[in-house]
Amino acid sequence: MHIIEYLTSDLFIAFVTLLSLGSIAGFLAGLLGIGGGAVLVPGLYYMYTHFGFSEAAMHTAVGTSLLTILLTGTASARSHHKLGAVDIPMLQKFIPGIVGGVIIGSILALYLSAGALKASFAVLQISFALYMLIRGNKISIYPTMPSQPWFSIIAAINAALAALMGVGGGVQNVIYMTICNVPLARAIGTASALGPVIAVLGAIGFMIIGQSSNATLPYSTGFVHWPAFFCIILTSVVTAPIGAKLTHQLPTKKLKNFFTAFIFIISIKMIYEVLFK
Template identity: 35%
Template sequence: MLSALLDPLLLLELLSLGLVAGFLAGLLGIGGGMLMVPFLTLILGQRGVPADMAVKMAIATSMATIAFTSLSSVRAHHKRGAVRWPLVQGMAPGIVLGGLLAGAGAFALLKGQVLAGVFGLFVSFSATQMLRNSKPTPSRQMPGLAGQTAAGTGIGFLSGLVGAGGGFVSVPFMTWCNVPIHHAVATSAALGFPIALANTLGYVLGGWSLPPALPGAFGFLYLPALVVIAAASVTMAPLGARTAHAMNVAQLKKAFAVLLYALAAYMVWKAFAG
């Protein structure tokens, strides 16, 4: 089926994107969406998908792949005892609520150019947080259950608008609350699954009646890309997670932040060009 829907160049592009995104998801807890969305937008646009729809399909397809990547990544982190499961339980209900509100509501209503601009702004924020490496107040702690639910709602909603797994907000938030970086990355990877599940369900509901933009597309989801990227990223996420526990990722985070600024600039350009 895939061979009939994907030409060799497209297959190679999607495989490469999935491998890199999966590795970074395990390494930095970012879900891979910040990397996938700009490149998927470019790939879909080159194949004749209108700019507005290309951005939305890239965001939705990216988010759907995170459901698979997060499971693979969190398994590796859990083996090392790094996942703070009480925090996952506290934030997950809000994440599901925020994801459904974004995926089934705001996402379908907003124009693709607006979503591209939002994506660019929040990726820039994430890159800045990576570069700052600021130290939190020693006495600051994670909020109680109500605060965790509220934080989860915001993370789920923002993730649904930009197609990222939430690590671009949840990792800085948890480290700001003095959760050690390796635990924050591992817990963010675990939060990626409810984020992806809720938002993908919202995208399906929001795009149910849309005609396919490409062969193999279903509403906002581009199923061939989902299959290829998910398969590739799942194989690389555990390697990224193992690498995160074996090295100081500070230098890599700085280099990745520079890449994020470039990707953010591209998405902001798409917003204004549209």
């Protein structure tokens, strides 16, 4: 194959796309504690659809995204922990609710169609983007985190949504903590450490529920696509620590505004496709 033919081949385009997605997702995971799913799920979905795997595209995008967050989130969390931004006692309080929530979210995914899953993802992301846009930097509403059982109930709801949508739960957990007066940098650091816990449980769930599907992609275990996973983590684990360091060095307002706009554009496109295609 000539070099020009290779550079324009589907294989090369997919490889470059996945490396790019990994770079962006890793950087944002470190910078904002989001896990990277908000970038990976729509990116993988459109790539799979482009290559003719539309039937399993959304579920595979979610499952694969979750598994990548395991490593990307770990790289991000380690960097935040070195900078003293992970609240370990609070992290431990999150765990019971997260375990229950991820199990619920994975079970719900089994009964949702691709269209319903896509619409749910889009609505969730738009809701968080609207909140970030409206509140800006004035996010704090309550003086402290809630006591039990409300702490675990809210953690479970956040984890269920995260597992269902293929995200690390960072967006909703950062918002949850900052609403309750946790400093933004500490909320981002703690949320980044929660992502791998949600991701590993959710990814296992999508591997299992995908076993009963006849529409899985080649080289997949259930709804986890291994070639995409390995390509993404090649770059995401490198850029996640870079983003984590910048969290503590640069103002993130402009980047948050950019990210909010990105969420709006992708989510509205998904909703349009559900309604009109």
